[in-house]
Amino acid sequence: MAAMLEARDIHCGYDGVPVIHGLSLEVNEGEIVAIIGANGAGKSTTMRTICGLMHPDRGQILFQGEDISRLPASETIRKGISYIPEARRLFPRLTVLENLELGAFTEKDRSVVEERLSEVFSLFPKLKDRLHQTAETMSGGEQQMCAIARGLMSGPKLLMLDELSLGLMPSLVEKVFEAVTAINEKGITVLLVEQLVQEALEIADRGYVLQTGRLVHSGTARELLDSPEVRRAYMGM
Ligand SMILES: Nc1ncnc2c1ncn2[C@@H]1O[C@H](COP(=O)(O)OP(=O)(O)OP(=O)(O)O)[C@@H](O)[C@H]1O
Ligand SMILES: [Mg+2]
Numbered sequence: 001m002a003a004m005l006e007a008r009d010i011h012c013g014y015d016g017v018p019v020i021h022g023l024s025l026e027v028n029e030g031e032i033v034a035i036i037g038a039n040g041a042g043k044s045t046t047m048r049t050i051c052g053l054m055h056p057d058r059g060q061i062l063f064q065g066e067d068i069s070r071l072p073a074s075e076t077i078r079k080g081i082s083y084i085p086e087a088r089r090l091f092p093r094l095t096v097l098e099n100l101e102l103g104a105f106t107e108k109d110r111s112v113v114e115e116r117l118s119e120v121f122s123l124f125p126k127l128k129d130r131l132h133q134t135a136e137t138m139s140g141g142e143q144q145m146c147a148i149a150r151g152l153m154s155g156p157k158l159l160m161l162d163e164l165s166l167g168l169m170p171s172l173v174e175k176v177f178e179a180v181t182a183i184n185e186k187g188i189t190v191l192l193v194e195q196l197v198q199e200a201l202e203i204a205d206r207g208y209v210l211q212t213g214r215l216v217h218s219g220t221a222r223e224l225l226d227s228p229e230v231r232r233a234y235m236g237m
Contacts, residue, residue, distance in 0.1 A: 002065055004029045004189055005050065005158060010059035010069075012049045019045050021213045022059070027158065032180065032190040034200040034221070036234060037210035043193040044086055046210070047162050050191075051083040052076040063158070078106050080157035084147050086166060092136035096127055096146055099135050103153030112155070119186075120149040123179060141172040148179060152188075159183060161192040165199065177203050197234040201225045209234070 003026035013019040020042045027033045035043050048054050050061055052073040061069045068076055073083065090099050100120065104113045121128045124145045130138060135146060144164060151159055161180065165173045173196065181203050184190050194200035201207055201221040209217035209230060217230055224230045 003027060003062075004064060005191065006060075006062040007046075007050065008060045008062070010046075010049060010056040010061065012045060012054060012056045014045075018057075019213050020049070020056075023210070023213070023215055024059075025208050025215070025218070027189060027191050029157075029189055030184075030187070031205045032184050032192065032203055034204040034207040035191070035193045035210055036195070036197045036200060036207055036224075038234075039195075040212070041210040042213040043210055044162055045213075047083060047085075047160050047191070047193055050076075051081050051160060053083070077154050077156075080155075081160065082151045082154045082156035082158070083160045084151040084162060084164075086162045090135040090143055090147055090150070093134055095132050095134055096138070097131040099146055099150050100127075100153050103150035104155075106154055113153070116153050116155060120152050123152075123182060124149055140167050141169075141175070144168060144172070144176055145179070148176070148183075152183065156188060158189045158191060161190065163193055163195065165194060165196045173199060197230070198225070 005027040007023055007025050009022050009024050011018060011020060011022055023046060035046060037043050049056055052071045056069055060067055063079055068079060100117060104116060107113055127145060127149055135143060164176050177199055180190060192200060201224055204221040206220050207224045208215055217224060
């Protein structure tokens, strides 16, 4: 079966400065796939290119068999790709409910929006108690839950999560990763970027290791967790 998402030899950069030098990766329906790598490796650039916030200079991105390389993010979200960027980017002065409803801007049918709200409340019951609180007054962990929930409000097939663990204490990191597993069990495919390599690989099916814009390893999560090179370079072992 063809992959849900396929990047074929993509090259991208900023203002002519290349950052990604020929990256190919695949995400199959139902998987959790992790992209790991050090600061500046090009993980966020890869995510931004896949969701259409920027476009590859060369190469192709296919989603469900369709070339989406040139589509803007406002279109890839309609195709079923939801990207939750680094550092959450909630609207700080809007309430939790307003943030969530904005996540569903592509959906005109109110009953579908209501249904999605009740799904995200079943995943994150705490959000329900905070509906009318502004996003800026929530704790970092609550904001991260809200950001994931907002990402789910567009009803994605593929959820892309950039550095979920950033700034969270370990017990919250664990909760957030549990939520990702629960989302995946509901049938949503996940592509995530993490610096917490071990934690990410523990919930992932497969992973890709990116080093200065190039793939240096790929394999099942188990293979990567067992790889002495990966352990030495990314898990401090
Ligand atoms: N808006 C931008 N303009 C110019 N260069 C950029 C821009 N964003 C990123 N870069 C450069 O592209 C390279 C890859 O950055 P990117 O943010 O993709 O890395 P990353 O793997 O996500 O890193 P981190 O783990 O720190 O988030 C870096 O050298 C960075 O300086
Ligand atoms: Mg990044």
